[in-house]
Amino acid sequence: xxxxxxxxxxLRGKPPEEKYCMGGAVYNAMSKSPYFISPNPSxxxxxxxxDALKVANMNAAFGGVLQKIExxxxxxxxxxxxxxxxxxxQTIADEDxxxxxxxxxxxxLDPRRTWAKKPTPSYTYLVPxxxxxxxxxxxxxxxGRNAKRFDIYMSASNEDSATWSLxxxxxxxxxxxxxxxRETLYYFKVISYNAQGRCxxxxxxxxxxx
Numbered sequence: 754x755x756x757x758x759x760x761x762x763x764l765r766g767k768p769p770e771e772k773y774c775m776g777g778a779v780y781n782a783m784s785k786s787p788y789f790i791s792p793n794p795s796x797x798x799x800x801x802x803x804d805a806l807k808v809a810n811m812n813a814a815f816g817g818v819l820q821k822i823e824x825x826x827x828x829x830x831x832x833x834x835x836x837x838x839x840x841x842x843q844t845i846a847d848e849d850x851x852x853x854x855x856x857x858x859x860x861x862l863d864p865r866r867t868w869a870k871k872p873t874p875s876y877t878y879l880v881p882x883x884x885x886x887x888x889x890x891x892x893x894x895x896x897g898r899n900a901k902r903f904d905i906y907m908s909a910s911n912e913d914s915a916t917w918s919l920x921x922x923x924x925x926x927x928x929x930x931x932x933x934x935r936e937t938l939y940y941f942k943v944i945s946y947n948a949q950g951r952c953x954x955x956x957x958x959x960x961x962x963x
Contacts, residue, residue: 758853776835888963905928908939
């Protein structure tokens with residue numbers, strides 16, 4: 754049974770300040786590495802999202818509720834960007850398994866070795882998209898290979914599990930959610946279903962409605 758080197762991001766639970774340092778380290782390393790000819794996302798985008806997180810962190814340290822919300826949005830954008838970076842680096846590493854460890858490490862990320870396993874229900878996650886339409890939030894559904902159905906859950910609080918409720922079921926990869934109140938932060942999760950059954954519920958993402 755062959756093994757494989759995987760990109761290790763470990764974004765969950767990492768403080769915002771550490772995420773900013775991580776983004777800077779990845780940018781500097783990738784800009785000098787010979788393995789990444791045409792990065793996707795681009796180095797300019799990585800720098801922009803990382804710098805935006807730095808500004809949001811500084812504003813949140815001395816600001817109020819609005820600055821905290823802006824920081825959460827900057828963190829979500831950073832996590833989405835780093836997941837895309839991780840997918841790109843993983844693709845490059847898979848194309849050259851003999852040098853996979855060096856490829857991943859040259860991006861200032863830690864590789865981890867995982868033994869091949871039988872296929873399991875694949876993980877699905879949400880990407881919120883900002884809209885200028887009042888009380889409307891758009892969600893993109895990513896991952897979930899061969900998924901046939903998606904259940905969308907919503908809550909106004911990520912801390913209280915009792916507030917989560919099923920608000921939509923769809924077979925499409927994009928959905929617009931009409932929320933009850935404007936200028937309010939909402940949290941969303943998704944559960945996908947494929948031929949192997951029910952997949953794990955995703956991590957919560959958040960977006961504010963105008």
